[in-house]
Amino acid sequence: MRAYIPGYELCVPRTLTEALERMAAEPGRWRPFAGGTDLMVLLEAGKLNHRCFLSIWRLPELREIVIASDSVTLGCLTTYTDVLRHETLRREFPLLALAAAETGGVATQNRGTLGGNIANASPAADTPPALLVCDAEVELLSSRGSRWLPYREFHTGYKTTLLRADELLARIRLPRNIAGLRHYYRKVGTRNAQAISKVCFAGVRNESTGEVRIALGSVAPVPMRCWKTEAVIREGRDGPAALAAEIAPIDDIRSTAAYRLRVAQSLLKEFLDS
């Protein structure tokens, strides 16, 4: 059932500083609201429990894409469309562009943001596996200061993260060191566009050294980088068996644990043979 709309607050801070100050003044009261592609769906379903939001959609500081010699830094408001239209991202991070292209239709890609996809903390989100494979770092910003941490540490459990009540996930940094590798991204769902994944798989492989990086979505309480499987593959042992031991898929409305496991192993084989 729809929520009672007058019961929700949405404010529009004029600057990033103002947004952070409001979050600091009343920790936990205000949460950031970006493109709304997840939050508005919850609202419509009557499941948006939090009531007070700060619209950060028009803060230009959070929308920049900055290219440095060894990294690319993306503002949290970078949309899927921004990723798809950015030449450097398409060239050096094709798996991120593939993930962006597989997220919703164009209308969703124009409004959905990378920061939202991360902070929303769904284990089924499309871009987190790609970001894990990129060895991304995230900046958690508050009026107290900024801290950068490896994205792989960010998700602590089902829908829980290291974000503190006064912090905003402001930027994402990608080291520019996977451009020449073979990139693979594949999402398996009921329909190509507009479907939440049953399993999604991101990987890069260095064809000369055999080194791989692998991450999956919808197979555990968090988007998961599969370190153990990577090590087993590096040693030339049975990757799909290691993957079965490492992931923990469940039965839910979208699929079953058994199907997810089988698809995850098939995707790994396809990736290794690609």
Next chain:
Amino acid sequence: MRKVPITLTVNGQPRTVSVWPMERLLDVIREQLALTGTKEGCGEGECGACSILFDGQIANSCLIPALQADGSEITTIEGIGCGEELTAVQRAFVECGGAQCGICTPGMIVAAVALLRQNPEPSEADLRQGLAGNLCRCTGYMRIFEAVRSACKEGRLRQ
């Protein structure tokens, strides 16, 4: 919470309306601006019936809180044609049988227009990708794709 005034440009005209901050832009368009061409299908961003151009880009108006539209420029299906005159895309939908029950049609046409503005010569894959966010339960899509191809062809002939 109180209603707040927002000002936005709707199909080229400046308009000021009073909204609940989290009200869906879709409801503001239909009920306050009385532009009922924009339809509600699923209300959760899956079907594209409520597609509009929001600051020039296609968006689902059911997923935009009204307050975020303050200062924005929106185009609804009513702003796509020019009065009684149909655009090439609209004419092609009529001629190719791209519209049946009509619920998806405004969103489908907005999506087609957004696609062709960005990419006047879409490949078959571009065409399917561009309309992937719009569901139709009548036509089976083939006549819709045919309509967009036909509008592209007409665009080429006129150049």
